[in-house]
Every structure is written in structure tokens, then in C-alpha cells.
Amino acid sequence: MVVSFEEAAKMLEIKKEKLAEEGLKAYSRERLRELRAEITAIYLRYGVPSLEEFDEKINRGELNESDTFDDFTKLDYLECEEEKLRKILEELK
Numbered sequence: 001m002v003v004s005f006e007e008a009a010k011m012l013e014i015k016k017e018k019l020a021e022e023g024l025k026a027y028s029r030e031r032l033r034e035l036r037a038e039i040t041a042i043y044l045r046y047g048v049p050s051l052e053e054f055d056e057k058i059n060r061g062e063l064n065e066s067d068t069f070d071d072f073t074k075l076d077y078l079e080c081e082e083e084k085l086r087k088i089l090e091e092l093k
Contacts, residue, residue: 005019005020021092024088024092025089025092028085028088028089028092029089031081031085032082032085032086032089035078035081035082035085036082038074038078039075039078039079039082042054042071042074042075042078043075045071046063046068046071051072051075051076051079054068054072054075055072058072
């Protein structure tokens with residue numbers, strides 16, 4: 001069964017705007033949890049608490065740049081996405 005957004009709002013007796021806001025909040029919170037799990041897994045893999053420390057370990061030669069490139073770039077992307085979601089959630093408060 002396919003229910004349109006408008007039909008769902010009507011069935012739930014809630015304004016479309018409120019449903020959209022609550023849906024965006026729920027999505028953002030869930031996606032933020034997923035991102036945090038991925039970020040934490042990378043931190044743990046390399047024994048670092050932040051992207052900056054990861055970069056420092058690479059620069060000191062403690063980690064091989066070519067071996068860690070994919071995880072480093074993924075971590076940078078994930079942290080940018082996390083920041084976007086935090087801004088969205090802050091605006092929705």
C-alpha cells in the first residue's frame with residue numbers, strides 16, 4: 001500500500017508542515033547515529049580521537065598515507081555530513 005504524504009498527514013490528523021518537520025528530525029537523528037557509528041569505527045581502527053589526530057599520525061609516519069587514504073577521506077566526508085545534520089537539527093529546535 002502506498003500512502004502519499006498528504007494522506008498520511010490526514011490519517012494522523014497532523015498538519016503537513018508538522019509531519020514534515022518531525023519526519024526531518026527523525027531522519028536526521030537516525031542518520032546522525034549511523035554516521036557516528038561509522039566515525040567511531042574508523043577512530044577505533046586507528047586509535048585516534050579525531051580527524052586531526054589521524055592526520056597528525058600520518059604526518060609523523062605512524063600510519064602509512066597510502067594504506068589509510070580511503071579511511072581518511074571517508075572520515076572527512078562523514079564528519080562533514082555529521083556537521084550538516086547537526087546544523088539542521090539545531091535549526092529545527
